[in-house]
Every structure is written in structure tokens, then in C-alpha cells.
Amino acid sequence: MSEITPERVAHLAMLARIALTDDEIEKLTGELGAIVDSVAKVQEVATPEVAATSHPIPLTGGMRPDVPGQTLTTEQALAGAPDHDGSRFRVTAILGEEQ
Amino acid sequence: MSAADLTRTTAADLAHRLSTGEVSSVEVTQAHLDRIAAVDGDVHAFLHVSENALETARQVDADRAAGVALPELAGVPIAIKDVLCTIDMPSTSGSKILEGWIPPYDATVVARLRAARMVPLGKTNMDEFAMGSSTEHSAYGPTKNPWDLERIPGGSGGGSAAAVAAFEAPVALGSDTGGSIRQPGAVTGTVGVKPTYGGVSRYGAIALASSLDQVGPVSRTVLDAALVHDVIGGHDPRDATSIPDQWPSMAEAARRGLTGDVLKGIRVGVVKELEGEGFQSGVKQRYHETLDLLAAAGAEIVEVSCPHFEYAVAAYYLILPAEASSNLAKFDSVRFGMRANVTGTVEDVMAATREAGFGPEVKRRIILGTYALSAGYYDAYYGSAQKVRTLIQQDFDAAFEKADILVSPSAPTTAFKFGEKLEDPLAMYLNDVTTIPANLAGVPGMGLPMGLAPEDGLPTGLQLMAPARHDARLYEAGAAIEQLLEGNWGHSLWSQAPELGANGLATALGSNGGAR
Numbered sequence: 240m241s242e243i244t245p246e247r248v249a250h251l252a253m254l255a256r257i258a259l260t261d262d263e264i265e266k267l268t269g270e271l272g273a274i275v276d277s278v279a280k281v282q283e284v285a286t287p288e289v290a291a292t293s294h295p296i297p298l299t300g301g302m303r304p305d306v307p308g309q310t311l312t313t314e315q316a317l318a319g320a321p322d323h324d325g326s327r328f329r330v331t332a333i334l335g336e337e338q
Numbered sequence: 339m340s341a342a343d344l345t346r347t348t349a350a351d352l353a354h355r356l357s358t359g360e361v362s363s364v365e366v367t368q369a370h371l372d373r374i375a376a377v378d379g380d381v382h383a384f385l386h387v388s389e390n391a392l393e394t395a396r397q398v399d400a401d402r403a404a405g406v407a408l409p410e411l412a413g414v415p416i417a418i419k420d421v422l423c424t425i426d427m428p429s430t431s432g433s434k435i436l437e438g439w440i441p442p443y444d445a446t447v448v449a450r451l452r453a454a455r456m457v458p459l460g461k462t463n464m465d466e467f468a469m470g471s472s473t474e475h476s477a478y479g480p481t482k483n484p485w486d487l488e489r490i491p492g493g494s495g496g497g498s499a500a501a502v503a504a505f506e507a508p509v510a511l512g513s514d515t516g517g518s519i520r521q522p523g524a525v526t527g528t529v530g531v532k533p534t535y536g537g538v539s540r541y542g543a544i545a546l547a548s549s550l551d552q553v554g555p556v557s558r559t560v561l562d563a564a565l566v567h568d569v570i571g572g573h574d575p576r577d578a579t580s581i582p583d584q585w586p587s588m589a590e591a592a593r594r595g596l597t598g599d600v601l602k603g604i605r606v607g608v609v610k611e612l613e614g615e616g617f618q619s620g621v622k623q624r625y626h627e628t629l630d631l632l633a634a635a636g637a638e639i640v641e642v643s644c645p646h647f648e649y650a651v652a653a654y655y656l657i658l659p660a661e662a663s664s665n666l667a668k669f670d671s672v673r674f675g676m677r678a679n680v681t682g683t684v685e686d687v688m689a690a691t692r693e694a695g696f697g698p699e700v701k702r703r704i705i706l707g708t709y710a711l712s713a714g715y716y717d718a719y720y721g722s723a724q725k726v727r728t729l730i731q732q733d734f735d736a737a738f739e740k741a742d743i744l745v746s747p748s749a750p751t752t753a754f755k756f757g758e759k760l761e762d763p764l765a766m767y768l769n770d771v772t773t774i775p776a777n778l779a780g781v782p783g784m785g786l787p788m789g790l791a792p793e794d795g796l797p798t799g800l801q802l803m804a805p806a807r808h809d810a811r812l813y814e815a816g817a818a819i820e821q822l823l824e825g826n827w828g829h830s831l832w833s834q835a836p837e838l839g840a841n842g843l844a845t846a847l848g849s850n851g852g853a854r
């Protein structure tokens with residue numbers, strides 16, 4: 240059986256920055272437990288001598304010439320922002336009071 | 339010709355009629371907008387219909403009248419999956435968190451459609467961030483299958499497939515991470531292609547799992563898919579995973595398939611592991627009839643074994659959530675998209691926004707991916723899944739020693755009813771058992787109509803797979819197989835699609851329920 244507990248789901252939700260409700264945590268604990276038990280099947284054949292593949296088509300390079308490219312203007316970059324001051328994104332406090 | 343006729347033909351035929359001046363792009367575009375207005379209330383394939391379509395068409399007509407040399411598909415309308423950024427239309431990826439977001443740039447594939455002077459009709463519905471096989475995970479409500487409005491159109495690209503199946507667009511763009519083009523194709527009786535990984539640019543495609551995602555064409559015929567593939571494919575310096583090779587014309591390959599004797603002697607590898615348990619009887623029946631037809635046409639049918647494919651779904655549901663949890667970190671309530679109206683620190687606002695903006699499947703996969711990547715579990719889960727990926731590539735390599743193309747059903751069943759698998763994520767994940775191996779290995783895959791299942795009269799699909807970089811082989815063989823099947827039925831599958839009435843009920847055309 241997997242080690243998915245409500246406490247672990249709550250911790251993962253904190254890491255993923257999603258403010259899950261208690262009901263969601265409870266539901267996800269059951270669902271993720273079943274999913275993790277199922278996908279753990281990969282361990283049956285993933286023996287030490289098998290190399291890992293991270294990218295389906297190996298490519299090398301991928302660097303473009305070091306010349307200025309076409310980039311977004313400040314106005315374009317801010318156009319979809321929930322809040323901004325015309326030149327910067329505006330957010331609430333970065334640090335809480337206890338920090 | 340009548341407006342209805344303009345929606346019930348192929349992109350290739352429309353391109354020809356446009357080039358001869360028999361019809362204008364405005365007429366063709368208006369016919370499709372009228373069709374959308376008539377049926378999309380029932381089908382719900384579109385999240386947004388472009389206000390610029392007629393003006394774009396008018397400009398193509400004006401240039402044609404002025405004698406400007408135009409690309410082959412100039413003036414042909416196309417629908418665009420909402421996962422792709424469009425500078426003139428909202429791009430939501432089916433998520434509340436991006437509601438109303440208009441990107442400051444076009445995806446490369448969209449820019450190429452515009453350069454080819456195609457006419458974007460609008461944006462099509464999808465499961466949120468392409469996570470799903472039914473469109474039931476769209477934040478904007480599901481798309482209905484035009485063959486039976488009580489059934490799912492497949493997913494995640496159910497909107498693009500349904501738009502094409504319901505004659506709302508001749509062709510569309512989709513994206514395929516684990517089958518999101520091919521599985522909707524199977525259940526809606528349409529054609530869809532996942533190109534070789536890196537064959538089509540991902541720049542401006544809102545990322546789900548970056549090592550698996552590919553953009554590809556959706557259509558009613560193999561040739562139409564090839565024509566669109568030629569427009570969108572090829573190297574893009576803005577995508578570091580884009581293959582720099584020159585590609586042959588897919589349309590030429592499809593035309594060779596339609597005119598030549600390409601099936602004689604072709605080695606068709608039947609993947610032993612992709613049938614049997616879990617496959618609907620009518621899907622298996624149409625599949626074996628198709629293999630018999632291929633043999634009769636001179637193809638050499640060989641059985642191949644890919645023993646690690648049974649681990650593909652498990653590996654996929656580790657790799658995809660891991661990559662997705664990283665890709666979706668960008669929805670931080672700061673730079674674009676929604677921000678929840680709460681007080682607190684920026685992290686409090688971020689967490690509240692992601693709670694309110696993401697649907698249940700997205701949360702499920704982000705949490706799963708965060709788990710798979712966390713310290714102490716990485717090697718056991720993500721690392722093991724990457725090893726399975728190697729084993730699956732080796733299975734493909736061995737199979738392509740024996741066969742020129744591999745085949746399987748595109749989906750294990752016909753379209754299921756809404757709600758049937760919604761509460762059972764593992765059952766939903768098994769819809770993609772046939773399509774996931776190609777994404778893990780990066781090889782190209784095509785889905786095309788294989789007839790209607792006798793027990794329910796719903797479409798089934800045939801999947802073809804080729805070695806990486808050999809997409810043209812799919813188009814050549816796919817066009818020939820499509821012609822062989824249509825010759826056997828006496829008509830195309832899509833010509834048998836039910837009429838969609840103003841009352842919202844699909845009624846079957848003809849008495850035999852379509853292709854038998």
C-alpha cells in the first residue's frame with residue numbers, strides 16, 4: 240500500500256501552493272493512494288541496468304546566436320497581469336508578519 | 339453550390355474551388371459560421387468564435403482577385419484548440435485560471451496558419467490544461483459527441499474533433515500528450531495525427547508535459563491532415579526541442595497513397611499487447627476486418643510483441659503529472675491569469691488563486707506530480723518511469739525491425755456516456771492505453787476511421803505508428819488504407835454522421851446506421 244495520508248496530501252498541497260479544503264484533502268488521499276499503488280508497477284521492470292530517458296528525441300545544441308531577439312514590450316508583458324503599476328507587477332506583501 | 343455543401347466537403351476540395359474562383363473564402367467562411375450558429379449550441383465544440391474570420395476571408399479574396407500568388411490552403415477555415423496562444427482571441431486551455439486571457443503573441447503554429455492565409459474560425463473546447471479523455475474536465479462544460487449528444491467526444495481535444503465531425507470546420511489543430519488528438523478522432527470518426535516529437539513547434543502551446551506534448555492536425559480525411567501538417571510543421575528556433583531536419587511534403591505522401599499501389603508488400607506490424615482484454619467487441623471486429631482487407635490488398639501482416647507497453651500507462655501517469663506540476667507553477671496570480679480576491683501575503687493569494695482557479699483533475703495531477711518528484715520518492719517513481727520510457731523505445735525499435743508501420747485500435751472502446759468514468763480516475767486513464775506508447779517514445783501516430791461498431795453504431799478508429807521522423811510513411815499508408823476502407827463501405831465514414839437538428843437531437847442518416 241502507498242504512504243498517502245491526509246497529512247502528506249496537505250504537505251504536498253502546501254508545496255504546490257494550492258489551498259485545498261479539508262474535503263478535498265480527504266478525497267484526494269483515497270484517490271492518490273489508488274493511483275500511486277497502480278503506477279508503482281513501473282518499479283517491476285525499472286532495474287538498475289536500464290538507462291533513463293528524459294527526452295524522446297535526443298538533440299544537442301539548441302542555442303541560438305547571441306543577438307538581440309524580438310521580445311515583448313513592457314506594455315505587452317503587463318497586459319494580462321491582475322495588477323500592475325505601469326512598469327512592474329503589483330503583488331501583496333512578500334513576507335508575513337512573523338517573518 | 340449551397341452553403342451546406344461547402345461545409346460537407348474536404349479542405350483539399352475547398353482549396354481547389356477557391357483557387358479556381360468557383361467559391362470565395364467569404365462564402366466558405368460564412369457557411370461554417372452559419373453551421374456553428376446552427377449546431378454549436380448543442381455540440382459546444384467552441385469556446386470562442388472569432389469576430390475577425392470574415393474580414394480575414396475578405397482579405398484573402400481581395401488578394402486573389404488582385405492576382406497575388408497564394409498558398410494552397412489560403413481562404414480555408416480552421417478551428418484552433420484553446421491550448422494554443424492566439425493574439426486576437428482568448429486562450430484559456432479550458433481553465434478558469436486563464437478565463438479571458440488574451441496572449442501577447444501567437445503560437446508558432448498559429449502564426450504559420452495565418453502566413454498560409456488560412457482563416458481561424460475560433461477556439462475549441464478541451465479538458466482543462468489537456469488533462470482528460472472526455473472534455474468533462476473543461477471548466478466551461480463538456481463538448482458533445484456529434485454522433486450521439488449524450489456521449490463524450492473524447493479528450494482532451496474533444497472540441498476540435500467534434501467541430502470537424504459536426505461540419506463546423508473542415509480542419510482543426512489539436513495537441514496530443516498521451517492521445518488527445520487520436521482518441522477523440524477514434525470516437526468521433528475523424529482523422530488526427532500526432533507528429534514525431536519535435537516535428538511541430540510547441541512555442542505558444544500552453545505546456546502540459548513538455549517531453550510528451552505535440553501539436554498536430556485534425557480533419558475528416560488523411561490528405562487534409564497532411565495539408566495542415568505541411569503548413570504547421572518544420573523547425574522553429576523558438577522551440578529548443580524542435581528538430582532541425584528538412585521534412586518531406588506530407589501532402590505528397592498522402593497523394594502517393596491515394597494514387598499508387600503502396601499497400602502491396604508493406605509490412606504491417608500488429609501489436610499483440612494492444613488488443614484483447616478491455617477492448618470492446620465491435621472495436622476488435624472492425625480491427626480484424628481491416629487487417630483482413632489489408633492482407634487482401636497485398637500487405638504483409640506480421641505480429642509484433644511490445645512487452646513493456648503494459649507499463650506505459652503507469653509510466654505516463656508519473657511523467658505527465660511530474661512535468662505538469664512544474665509547468666503549471668507559472669499560474670502564480672502575478673503575471674497573468676486570475677487572482678483570487680483575498681488578503682494575506684503573495685503566497686496566500688497564490689494558494690487561494692490556484693485553489694479557486696484549478697479544477698479537480700488538475701489538482702489531482704499537480705499533487706501526484708509533486709509527490710513523484712519529492713525527495714525520497716524521485717528514484718522510485720519518476721526515475722523508474724523514465725527507465726520504462728527507455729524500455730518502450732527499445733520495444734518500438736525491435737518492432738520496426740519487423741514492420742514498416744505498426745497498427746492497433748486508436749481507442750479501446752467507442753464513445754462512452756457522460757459521467758460514466760468521471761468518478762474513477764484510473765478507469766479514465768485507461769482510455770489512452772493504445773496511444774500513450776507513441777508519446778513516451780516520441781514516434782508519430784495517426785488515427786483514422788475504421789467503421790462503426792455493430793453493437794452501438796458508433797465510430798471506431800485505427801491507429802498507425804511509424805518510426806520517429808517517418809511521419810510521411812503514415813500519410814502514405816494512411817491515405818491508402820482510408821481509400822481501401824471507403825471503397826469497401828461504398829462511402830466515407832463522415833458522410834454517415836447523423837444530422838444535427840435544431841431540436842438538439844441527433845438523428846441517423848439512412849437506415850443502416852452507416853458503414854458496416
